[in-house]
Amino acid sequence: MIDATGMPQTAVVIGGSSQIARDTLLLLADRRLRSVVLAGRGEAALESTAAELRARGVEEVMTRYLDVTDTDRLDAFAKATACELDTIDLLLVAAGDLCAFDIDALDARTVSRAVVTNFAGPAATVVAFLGTLRAQGAGRIVILSSVAGVRVRKANLVYGAAKAGIDGFAVGLADALEGTGVEVTVVRPGFVRTKMTSGLKPAPLAVESSDVAEAIVKGLETGVPVIWVPPVLRAVFAFMRLFPRVLWRKIPG
Amino acid sequence: MSASARTELLAGWGRMPASAARVLRPRSVPELEDLLAHRDGSLPMIARGLGRSYGDAAQCAGGLALDCTGLNKVLELDLTTPQVRAEAGISLDELLRVLVPKGLFPPITPGTRFVTLGGAIASDIHGKNHHLDGTIARHLDHLRIATSGGPVECGLGQRSEVFSATCGGMGLTGIVTEAVLRLLRIETSSMLVDTERAADIDACMARLSEDEGRYRYSVAWVDGFSGGRHLGRSVITRANHAVLADLPAKARRDPLGLELRKPLRVPAAPPISLLGPVTVAAFNELWYRRAPRHRAGELVPLAHFFYPLDGLAGWNLLYGPRGFTQYQFVVPLGEEATVRTVLERLSRARTASFLAVLKRFGAEGSGHLSFPRMGWTLALDVPLGAGGTAVLLDGLDELVVSAGGRVYLSKDGRLRPEMMAAMYPRLADWLEVRARLDPEGILSSDLARRLGLDGARRLAVAKVEA
Numbered sequence: 001m002i003d004a005t006g007m008p009q010t011a012v013v014i015g016g017s018s019q020i021a022r023d024t025l026l027l028l029a030d031r032r033l034r035s036v037v038l039a040g041r042g043e044a045a046l047e048s049t050a051a052e053l054r055a056r057g058v059e060e061v062m063t064r065y066l067d068v069t070d071t072d073r074l075d076a077f078a079k080a081t082a083c084e085l086d087t088i089d090l091l092l093v094a095a096g097d098l099c100a101f102d103i104d105a106l107d108a109r110t111v112s113r114a115v116v117t118n119f120a121g122p123a124a125t126v127v128a129f130l131g132t133l134r135a136q137g138a139g140r141i142v143i144l145s146s147v148a149g150v151r152v153r154k155a156n157l158v159y160g161a162a163k164a165g166i167d168g169f170a171v172g173l174a175d176a177l178e179g180t181g182v183e184v185t186v187v188r189p190g191f192v193r194t195k196m197t198s199g200l201k202p203a204p205l206a207v208e209s210s211d212v213a214e215a216i217v218k219g220l221e222t223g224v225p226v227i228w229v230p231p232v233l234r235a236v237f238a239f240m241r242l243f244p245r246v247l248w249r250k251i252p253g
Numbered sequence: 254m255s256a257s258a259r260t261e262l263l264a265g266w267g268r269m270p271a272s273a274a275r276v277l278r279p280r281s282v283p284e285l286e287d288l289l290a291h292r293d294g295s296l297p298m299i300a301r302g303l304g305r306s307y308g309d310a311a312q313c314a315g316g317l318a319l320d321c322t323g324l325n326k327v328l329e330l331d332l333t334t335p336q337v338r339a340e341a342g343i344s345l346d347e348l349l350r351v352l353v354p355k356g357l358f359p360p361i362t363p364g365t366r367f368v369t370l371g372g373a374i375a376s377d378i379h380g381k382n383h384h385l386d387g388t389i390a391r392h393l394d395h396l397r398i399a400t401s402g403g404p405v406e407c408g409l410g411q412r413s414e415v416f417s418a419t420c421g422g423m424g425l426t427g428i429v430t431e432a433v434l435r436l437l438r439i440e441t442s443s444m445l446v447d448t449e450r451a452a453d454i455d456a457c458m459a460r461l462s463e464d465e466g467r468y469r470y471s472v473a474w475v476d477g478f479s480g481g482r483h484l485g486r487s488v489i490t491r492a493n494h495a496v497l498a499d500l501p502a503k504a505r506r507d508p509l510g511l512e513l514r515k516p517l518r519v520p521a522a523p524p525i526s527l528l529g530p531v532t533v534a535a536f537n538e539l540w541y542r543r544a545p546r547h548r549a550g551e552l553v554p555l556a557h558f559f560y561p562l563d564g565l566a567g568w569n570l571l572y573g574p575r576g577f578t579q580y581q582f583v584v585p586l587g588e589e590a591t592v593r594t595v596l597e598r599l600s601r602a603r604t605a606s607f608l609a610v611l612k613r614f615g616a617e618g619s620g621h622l623s624f625p626r627m628g629w630t631l632a633l634d635v636p637l638g639a640g641g642t643a644v645l646l647d648g649l650d651e652l653v654v655s656a657g658g659r660v661y662l663s664k665d666g667r668l669r670p671e672m673m674a675a676m677y678p679r680l681a682d683w684l685e686v687r688a689r690l691d692p693e694g695i696l697s698s699d700l701a702r703r704l705g706l707d708g709a710r711r712l713a714v715a716k717v718e719a
Contacts, residue, residue: 003667137316
């Protein structure tokens with residue numbers, strides 16, 4: 001069960017090979033975490049995170065292959081996972097991937113793939129778990145969004161638009177689940193230095209994946225519905241949202 | 254099912270954590286007994302009274318919460334023994350209205366009269382008279398509990414293991430449906446109160462250790478916020494029930510008059526906490542300054558002495574939507590330094606706590622999971638929602654355990670399961686009785702699941718550690 005300070009004892013992680021997911025779980029392992037299902041595509045990364053969690057005293061760690069773009073399989077996966085854990089305290093959705101930035105490099109397949117990987121797949125996965133979560137009357141869904149989705153820039157057009165989609169889904173879902181005992185947190189990091197962004201030039205206010213993890217754990221405790229990392233981005237984007245469009249479009253890649 | 258069911262979001266008095274369950278309101282004891290014996294489906298269930306446990310004891314996420322407040326009849330009042338037999342959903346408030354005019358008083362009362370008898374037994378409550386009178390279990394003649402195998406009668410002389418597992422058993426061995434409670438005779442409804450101030454926590458504990466036998470009731474209200482040389486400055490109030498001769502002539506005409514005023518109500522839940530460091534510091538300062546340095550023999554209506562916070566209904570809302578927890582622990586005598594360290598840590602963390610309560614407990618009772626033991630108990634409200642509280646409280650648990658103490662489950666919403674066996678050495682006995690009374694684990698709560706009290710899994714762990 002989630003305790004009064006928001007700490008989960010069990011977790012299901014979608015995108016379990018993500019570095020942010022790993023760092024978050026390591027922190028939660030020091031608190032209350034005892035059972036985890038890690039689901040994702042990168043088997044080596046899943047296994048290495050699983051080993052680290054076991055070393056930190058998590059009693060039960062299971063790894064499962066899951067491709068969130070394979071939406072036909074999601075219901076069966078959710079059902080099987082629900083049977084493996086007595087409750088799902090935390091559903092952490094960290095699946096996603098960057099895609100081509102340059103408008104000239106985009107094609108139909110890339111766009112479709114990016115939207116499914118970053119929006120449709122994660123959203124469909126959450127929906128597959130909703131029945132279980134509502135029936136158990138408690139739980140927290142944490143969805144990794146990005147400031148890229150707060151106001152889409154030309155420089156990361158498709159990734160930003162997909163993140164805008166998942167962000168809107170998460171915010172709306174939180175309202176839809178009011179009174180069910182299931183709560184939703186949206187995480188909006190800025191530029192995070194991870195293996196996903198290793199080839200890119202860091203943006204201003206870049207953070208490490210461990211910073212995001214710390215912010216998530218703190219957010220679980222404070223119960224805020226939206227977590228900005230670093231926190232100053234909340235103010236920055238309050239301003240950015242109002243930025244005149246003629247200037248906005250001048251922001252270089 | 255005849256009782257209507259609705260899904261509701263339930264939480265304890267601290268408002269965190271919250272979870273949704275179907276709420277059933279059985280209208281009679283047989284109906285409740287039937288619900289347990291012939292449950293439909295395999296949903297777990299827990300009894301709920303007035304929701305005054307601070308944490309997650311009276312909620313059952315995804316299961317059933319059985320609201321027992323409708324089962325509140327006084328069944329028999331024996332004026333000679335004296336004792337009362339009542340249904341367990343009756344509140345202390347209702348009981349007082351019956352008892353006090355007849356010159357009777359519950360032998361144990363907590364700091365609020367809005368608890369049910371059943372909840373009081375499941376928590377094995379203590380009062381300001383614990384040093385003399387122990388917990389409520391010591392004053393129960395016998396209990397009737399509903400279990401999945403049917404109703405069971407128990408008492409100290411009859412199935413005493415069941416009785417000891419049920420008193421303090423957090424509603425997880427069976428649902429108390431009826432209890433026979435022995436009563437205290439009183440001559441008046443007034444208290445004769447001595448008040449004094451103590452400049453810091455050491456002075457307070459020293460004073461509480463003196464003159465202990467002279468007062469039936471004894472407690473200190475501690476400033477949990479000030480640090481430095483004011484750390485733990487306190488107002489000590491100690492009292493006895495006033496006898497007829499203590500009253501002025503005019504008041505002797507109606508010595509047992511009971512005034513339970515309808516409380517003021519917090520009009521709306523504020524969107525943020527109104528009890529931050531600034532307001533709490535100001536409140537604590539004012540309250541300490543207002544108290545007399547020393548005053549003896551003040552006549553006070555019993556409601557003022559026992560239930561000061563009941564004057565403001567819904568005061569828990571003032572902590573804002575993220576709620577609060579109450580950290581109540583006990584450490585053995587000789588561990589005064591631990592009490593001081595806990596206060597220091599909370600005061601340094603600027604964790605706004607107003608009106609902490611310090612008390613010296615007497616001997617331990619028979620309940621397997623009963624909280625009180627000989628020593629010092631301190632209870633502080635700790636607001637949730639500021640990052641860092643979880644780690645701070647985990648650190649306090651370590652201190653308390655290494656001092657041989659424990660945390661009060663009825664106040665708790667965040668203890669880690671690994672602590673249970675160390676804090677409650679009779680846990681293995683309790684688990685054994687529970688496994689016998691509720692083999693399928695029908696009775697469960699968020700607290701039970703969080704602390705591993707509901708299944709066999711934890712039984713193995715407890716045995717290894719014991």
